[in-house]
Amino acid sequence: MRTLEKITVVGASLAGLRAVQSLRREGFDGEITLIGAERHSPYNRPPLSKAVLRGDDDVALPGAEELGENWLRGRQAVRLDKEGRTVTLDDGGSVAYDGLVIATGARPRHLPGRPGRVFTLRTLEDALALREELGAGHGHVAVIGGGFIGGEVASTARELGLRVTLIDSGRHPMHTGLGEAASAWLSSLHTRSGVEVVSGVRASEVEEDGAKGVRVRLSDGRTLTADLVVAGMGVLPNTEWLDGSGLAVGDGVLCEPTLFARGSSDIVAAGDVARWPHSLYGGAMIRVEHWSNANEQGALAARNLLAGPAEATGFDGVPNFATSVHGSRIQTAGLPHLGERAEVVAGTPEDDRFAVAFSRDGVLVGAVAVNSPKDLIKLKKGIAATAAWQSVYDPR
Numbered sequence: 001m002r003t004l005e006k007i008t009v010v011g012a013s014l015a016g017l018r019a020v021q022s023l024r025r026e027g028f029d030g031e032i033t034l035i036g037a038e039r040h041s042p043y044n045r046p047p048l049s050k051a052v053l054r055g056d057d058d059v060a061l062p063g064a065e066e067l068g069e070n071w072l073r074g075r076q077a078v079r080l081d082k083e084g085r086t087v088t089l090d091d092g093g094s095v096a097y098d099g100l101v102i103a104t105g106a107r108p109r110h111l112p113g114r115p116g117r118v119f120t121l122r123t124l125e126d127a128l129a130l131r132e133e134l135g136a137g138h139g140h141v142a143v144i145g146g147g148f149i150g151g152e153v154a155s156t157a158r159e160l161g162l163r164v165t166l167i168d169s170g171r172h173p174m175h176t177g178l179g180e181a182a183s184a185w186l187s188s189l190h191t192r193s194g195v196e197v198v199s200g201v202r203a204s205e206v207e208e209d210g211a212k213g214v215r216v217r218l219s220d221g222r223t224l225t226a227d228l229v230v231a232g233m234g235v236l237p238n239t240e241w242l243d244g245s246g247l248a249v250g251d252g253v254l255c256e257p258t259l260f261a262r263g264s265s266d267i268v269a270a271g272d273v274a275r276w277p278h279s280l281y282g283g284a285m286i287r288v289e290h291w292s293n294a295n296e297q298g299a300l301a302a303r304n305l306l307a308g309p310a311e312a313t314g315f316d317g318v319p320n321f322a323t324s325v326h327g328s329r330i331q332t333a334g335l336p337h338l339g340e341r342a343e344v345v346a347g348t349p350e351d352d353r354f355a356v357a358f359s360r361d362g363v364l365v366g367a368v369a370v371n372s373p374k375d376l377i378k379l380k381k382g383i384a385a386t387a388a389w390q391s392v393y394d395p396r
Helices: 014-025 124-134 148-159 175-192 291-307 373-384
Strands: 006-010 031-036 071-073 077-081 086-089 094-096 099-102 106-108 140-144 163-168 195-199 203-208 214-218 223-226 228-231 235-237 267-269 274-278 284-286 320-325 328-334 341-348 353-360 363-370
Touching: 006 014, 006 094, 014 031, 014 291, 099 291, 124 148, 140 148, 140 214, 140 223, 148 163, 148 175, 148 195, 148 320, 175 195, 175 320, 175 328, 175 341, 175 353, 175 363, 214 228, 267 291, 291 320, 328 373, 341 373, 353 373, 363 373
Parallel strands: 006 031, 006 099, 031 071, 099 267, 140 163, 140 228, 163 195
Antiparallel strands: 077 086, 086 094, 106 235, 203 214, 214 223, 274 284, 320 328, 328 363, 341 353, 353 363
């Protein structure tokens, strides 16, 4: 372990929490300053679009007691002086460091003009505000974006007895991430569960319509009205505060395989904001926005910061995520969108239980499993081993 005295962690969500915990467990006894834009203790975001909307407020992440006294709540980093090794805060103060962990996460994409009665879902405050509206007697919710947030909100709103219209620009919801078979099945599941699915169009304009609620104009010329709109159109990494710092950014903080920021020996990044070359995919630059990635990267980035670039370990974990929609569990591993070939290797979509293997040049690059966790585990191991899918599921 090299000698560091002051480590600053910017971002107090999951990746930041894991970084602080890892630093202490690795024996770092110097000063740690944690900077967090929210005033809450670190909390679990996946329940926000499910359990919290249904009334369960238990989102605590164990370990907040390990964050120490130098935890600056409700403060945002606004500038990085890489040469002077200081982080400037939104109140004008500054924090010095000799080691820096960037874990500033991402923020939702917003509709132009941010019209009223349009909600996004990223923070606990977002979830509580949306929950209040969902319970306020509205009858119809329009969800823009059929990704995992949009799908989960649509599912929860149906559980609450609301009419739901799901608008997605793809061929089917989550078509890019799940492939044809699984996304077509998902579209069918939404429909069977009472969701009106409008695919292949974009929301071109959203505006309040007086007492009628919200009017959504679609790119094909149609118009629909709803009582409120939830926009689940993806996220943008929080890197604006790094402008002018000299740190390389581009859809995230550009990192080495070890999660050190490019050209830096004292800055690492982790979680939704980190973009790094993945060894399983020929060094392709990827950024992963899911819980398990933030959980693992936060810990490794901190360990690598202590070790230094020469002794650091590359991050090569298989990306994975899971979502629950209308009572069904959907899991992915790897990067299915990189596959040139997709094979249903277990079960059938008609039975609501199946798995799909995605391969490129004969090698597994991704997998999707619906209500089939054992198949997902098997395929994930094959992806990590860069195996041919036939060696995992013998086609005979």
